[in-house]
Amino acid sequence: MGIDVTVKIGGEAGQGIQTVGDLLARVCHGCGLYVLAVNDFESRIRGGHSFLQLRISDRPVAAPDHRVHLLVALSPRTLDMHLSELADDGLAIFDSQETGPGDNVVSIAVTDMARKAGGAIMANTVAAGACLALLGASGSLLEIVLKKQFQAKKAGVLENNLKAAQSGVEAVEGIDFAPAFAWPEKKPAGKLLSGAQILALGAVAADCRFAAFYPMSPATGIMAGLTGFEDRAPLVVEQAEDEIAAVNMVIGASFAGVRAMTATSGGGFALMAEGLGLAGITETPIVIVNSQRPGPATGLPTRTAQADLRFVLHAAQDEFPRFVLAPTSLDDGFETMGRAFALADKYQVPAIVLTDQYFNDSVNIAQKPLTVPESIDRHIVTDADMDDPKAYRRYEITDSGISPRAVPCAGQALVMVSGNEHQQDGHISETIPDRIGQVDKRFRKLAAMEKEMRSPRTDFPDSRVLLTGWGSAAGAIRESVEMLRAEGMDAGGVYFTDIWPFPQQAAEEILGRCERFYMVEQNVSAQLGGLIREKTGLKFYQAVLKYDGRPFFPFEIARRVKAAEEAIDG
Template sequence: MTPSTSLMTYMAQKSNQMGIVVEQVEDEIAAINMALGASYAGVRAMTGSSGGGFALMVEGVSLAGITETPIVIAEIQRPGPATGFPTRTEQSDLRFIIHAGHGEFPKMVIAVRNPEDAFYQTARAFNIAEKYQIPVILVSDQYLADYAQTIKPFDFSRISIDRYLDDGSSIAEDEKYKRYKLTDSGISPRLIPGSVKGQVIYVDSDEHDEYGHITESAEIRTNMVNKRLKKEDLLRQELIEPELLGKDNPEILIVSWGSLHGPLKETIGKLVNEGISIGALVFGDIWPFPTKRLTALASKARLIVDLEQNATAQLDGLIRQEALISCDKKLLKYDGRMWSPEEIYNRLKGEVLNV
C-alpha cells in the first residue's frame, strides 16, 4: 500500500542478486501470517504497509505476541482515516501502532528519523525481535519514504546478525522440548522445526502450556502472561534515549519524533545561531517509551513545546502518560504537507518565541 510500496519494489529488484523471496500476496492478512510462518520456520521475516494495510495485520501482531514469534513490520504512515490522503504525509498512527493487537503482550516501536537511522534501526529491529521473540514495528511516513538526500555510505561492519537460536543441546535425551519454558527472564530457548531430530516445536494462538499445547488452566495462564510481560522489563534496558538537537540544556525544549528530525535540525541550528537557548528532543525509540533524558531536560527547561505532524498531539499524550510531564504548547500540522524548516521557524517565532 502506498507509500510503503517502494520497500517491496526495491527488494523485488534485488531478489535474484541477493536471493530474497518477495511475494506480493492477496492481502495484508496473508502477508503477516506468511511472515510469521517464515519466522517460525527459522528465517528472518519482515512485512510492511501503510496504516490501512497495517490495520488488517493487527490480529497477526497479536499472534506474534502470544506465539512469541519474532517479526519486523514497517508502517509507513500517510494521512487517514481510511484512504485519507494516499500520497501525502502525516504522523497520525503513533497511538494506533503502540496499541496494535488485542490482549497484552510486549512489543517495540521504533520511529525512524532519516535514511541513515532507517538503515541502522532496521538491522537493530531484527536483532531485538529475535532476542525477545516479539514484534518490532518500524514507523516511517510518506515524506521519509519518498525523499532523496545525500548521505555518507552506510557502514556495514556495524551490522551484526544476532539470531539467539537454541541448538537443543540442553535437552536431555528422554526430554521433550518446551517452546514456552518458564525462565527467569521470560525468554524461552527457541528451536526451529527440523533442527533437532525427534524434537517438535508447537506454537499456538490459544493460551498454551510450556510445550505449546492448548490449555484452560488458570495457573498456567497467569504464568504465561507474566512470562510474556517480563520481557518488557528487559526490553526497557535496550532503549536508546532520544537525540537532542541544539543547546545542551535548553530553556526552550521542543519534543518531536520520527521524520521531523531533518527539518528540526535545520531550524534549531538557525535559532541557536540567533542566540536562542533552544533544543529539540527527537524520539526514535518510542515504545516502550524512554523517559530518562526527557525527564532530566524537562526539569531545567522553561518551556516545553510539542511539535508533531498530526492533529491530536499524540506524542504529547504519550509523554503525559509515561513521564507525567505536560507540554506547555503544541505546534501541530495535519494538512498532509510536510513541515518545512521555514514553516517551523515561522510558527516558533509567531507562537512561541515572540509572544
C-alpha cells in the same frame, strides 16, 4: 553564506518530473553537494499536478526549504500555484512559446526543443540542461550523468538526450541568475538514496530472507527495493493476496527459521492487527514497517503524516510487549532496520518501524557507510543446546521471560506453537496458572527491552526551550532550532527514534530540565506529547502540529515557536 538553492519542477503526472529531479540530484551528488528531493504527487498516474522540490546545499540538508529559487513549470498550473513561492532573486522557466506573465518568468519551449532533439519524452532532459546552466554548472556534469543513465539503451537514445540537454543549455544563455553558485569538485558525500531504498538495504543487511507485502503507497517502494536483491541474496519477496496473508506469511517464515518482514501503510496495518497479536502471543519475531500516510481509511494516499503512533502502540486485542522505532534520517533508517530485526529475535516479539511518505519517497544522502554485521545472532536453540530435546518446551517459564526458541523439524525437539493461550509445551491451556504464568512470562521481557531503548538524540539539550519530535520530522525541527538560535533564542531539539518501550528515564532527564518544551508532530493531537505526559508526568507547553499531508518546513516551525515565545515575553 554557503550554497542553499531550491529548484522546484512541476507539471502533470506522467511528464517525467521525477526524471528531471533525479538527473539534477545525481549531478549535484556527483560534485559532492548535498541534496534533498521531496516528491509531491497526487494519487493518479496521468494528469493532475505534481511536483518535485530539490534542495541543493554544500552542507547536509534534511528538510525542504519554503523558498524556491528556480521554478520549472511544465504546465500552466504549476506557474499559477507556485510562482508566489519564488524567492526575491528567483526565476521561473515556463514551458511555452509565449512570453510569461512577469519579469521573473522566462518562457522556453521546452517540449518543442525536445521534439526537435528526437522526442517530446526528452522534455525533462531539456529542462535539466536549462536548470544546470542557470545554476552555473558546466555542461560536462550533466553529460556524465546522462552517459551513465543511457549508455545501455539502444543507439541514438544517448545522443538525442545529449542534444536535448544542449538545447536546454543554449535556451538560457545570457540569462543572469543570482542564485547561481560556484560548483565544487568534491567526492560524493555519501550515497544518494530514498528512504524506501535505505529501509530495503537495512533489511538485507540484517539478513532478512523473506518479505511478503500487499501493494500500498507509500510502502511499496521498500518491497520494490528488496525485490532488486532477490537474485543475489538468500531472499524471497512475495506479493500476498492481502495484508492479512502478508503478515501471516511473515509469521510462518519466521517460525520456520528465517528473518522476515512486511511493509504497509496504516490501512494495511489495520488488516494486520490480528496477525500482530498472533506474533505477540506466539512470541514469533517479525518486523513490520508502517509507512504512514494521512487517514483514516483511504485518507490522502500519496501524502505524509505521523498520526499512527497511538495506533501501532496499541494495535491488536489485549496486551503484549512490542518494539516501536521511528527513524529520523536515512542513516538512522538503515541502523533502525538492523536493530528492529535484532531486537525482535532477541526478545521474540514483533518490532514495528514507523516511517511515512515523506521519509520513504524523499531522496537524500546517506552519510554513514552501509556495513553489514560480521555475524547475526538468531537466538535460536537446537538439540545440541538441550539436555533432553524430547523434553523441549517452547514456552518454558524463565526468569527473563525469554524461552529457548527452536525451529520446527530441526531435530528431536518438537516445536509446538499456539495462538491460543498455552501451557509451557505449547498445547492449549485455559487454567489460571498457565494464563497468568504465560502473561507474566511475556511481560517479564519488558524490563530488559526497556534497557535496549536509546535516549532521544538532542541538539543543545540544556536550552531553556526544547522542540521535541519523532521520526522524519527531526530534520525540519533541527533546522528550525538553528533558525531560532540564529535569532538569539535559547532553543534546543529532542528527537525520538526509540518510542516503545518508552525511554522514560531519558525523557524525564532531558525534558525535565528545560523551562518548557514544544511538541512538533504531524498529527492533530500531539500523540508523542500525550505519551510523554503519560509516562513522565511532564506536560508540553504548546504543540506545533501539521496535518495537511505535506512535510514540515523549518521556517514554519520556527515562526510558530517564536510567536508563542513572544506572547510569553510580551
